[in-house]
Amino acid sequence: MTDEKRIVQQFIDLVSIDSETTEEREIANYLIKILEEYGLTVEEDNTNELTNHAAGNLIAKLPGNKNRDAILFTSHMDTVTPGKSITPIVKDGYIMTDGTTILGADDKAGIAAILETIQIIQEEKLEHGDLYFVIMTGEESGLVGSRHIDINKLPVKYGYALDSDGDVGNIVNAAPxxxxxxxxxxxxxxxxxxxxxxxxxxxxxxxxxxxxxxxxxxxxxxxxxxxxxxxxxxxxxxxxxxxxxxxxxxxxxxxxxxxxxxxxxxxxxxxxxxxxxxxxxxxxxxPSYQFSKDDYVVTQAMRATTSIGLTPKLVTSGGGSDANHLSGKGIPTVNLAIGYENIHTTNEKIQIEQLITIPKLMLSIIKNSN
Structure with a gap:
């Protein structure tokens, strides 16, 4: 079960680290340290040599303890501007800012959910196949991290990006x-x-x-x-x-x-x-991607959403995400809504209830995998 206090604090810690796009070195170092502390193997790739960003993509693996699907979850560590010296505020069930900067829930809510999910898996000794957690750089500067990632480093069956607005339960199954x-x-x-x-x-x-x-x-x-x-x-x-x-x-x-x-x-x-x-x-x-409700990656997400008491909703997006490149490279990947609002503005916020629901959905996907 999601530890609300823990994930909220983790999210606040993440957004308090400056990581405007191209300047991801500090957040990358933080994530490498914490993921390794959780016992995952972590590789930073060399895509920064092609993107001129301060860091490469992070590929973290949690080895499986059961013969089940190998699954990928991805989010990105960079933010838009103004994203320096963020002051998060908890108010009326939301996390927001003081109005002078963006919040960075896009996409540090996804990262916080990944870190919480890993801890729950380990604490509850849950069965799972190989799990890959990929935290991209340069999403906000044109999806450059995922454009250059080596797909051979990701031997998975399908994947989910944690990087869309809208309520948890919305599944972006098509994007241009x-x-x-x-x-x-x-x-x-x-x-x-x-x-x-x-x-x-x-x-x-x-x-x-x-x-x-x-x-x-x-x-x-x-x-x-x-x-x-x-x-x-x-x-x-x-x-x-x-x-x-x-x-x-x-x-x-x-x-x-x-x-x-x-x-x-x-x-x-x-x-x-x-x-x-x-x-x-x-x-x-x-590239674009488009999956029907009968495609396995979508079916699994819909089943997982239903199992946690939510109603799945298929959504067509007008924007791109790292799911576009991953799908284009051969890993069927859809983008999952994670509840943030007013992204790319100083009014950005996220409801705590949405934040704590993301790991529940991720765990349901993992538990329902074949």
């Missing part, structure tokens, strides 16, 4: 892939007052191209957005260069490719028609 677009639009400079007709405005090209793009909610599986475009210069010179950053997301690979093509063609055709040029780089940020 994302393409990011980096475009450079070039026109021709000229004096804006004396001879504007000799110039080609890169800003005008970009604005007209964007007006031709379907953006926002495209359909139930697809979205697109312009993050920024920038063309700097004095008002007396026709701007000859714009940098644009955009994205497209879809659960469907075909729809993602189609939306990306539409956006690229709008830029290309408009630039050509107006006498400019366009170059673009497209970066595949992460």
């Amino acid at each position: 892939a994302q393409n990011k677009l980096y475009a450079t639009i070039k026109g021709k400079s000229a004096h804006a007052g004396v001879s504007p007709e000799k110039g080609v405005s890169a800003i005008s090209i970009t604005a007209k191209a964007i007006s031709k793009m379907p953006l926002g909610r495209i359909d139930e599986e697809t979205t697109a957005n312009i993050g920024s475009f920038e063309g700097k210069g004095p008002t007396n010179i026709v701007c000859d260069k714009v940098l644009l950053v955009a994205e497209a997301r879809s659960i469907s690979k075909q729809k993602l490719e189609q939306q990306t093509t539409v956006m690229v063609e709008a830029l290309e055709k408009t630039a050509t028609a107006m006498g400019g040029t366009m170059s673009i780089k497209i970066e595949e940020m992460y």
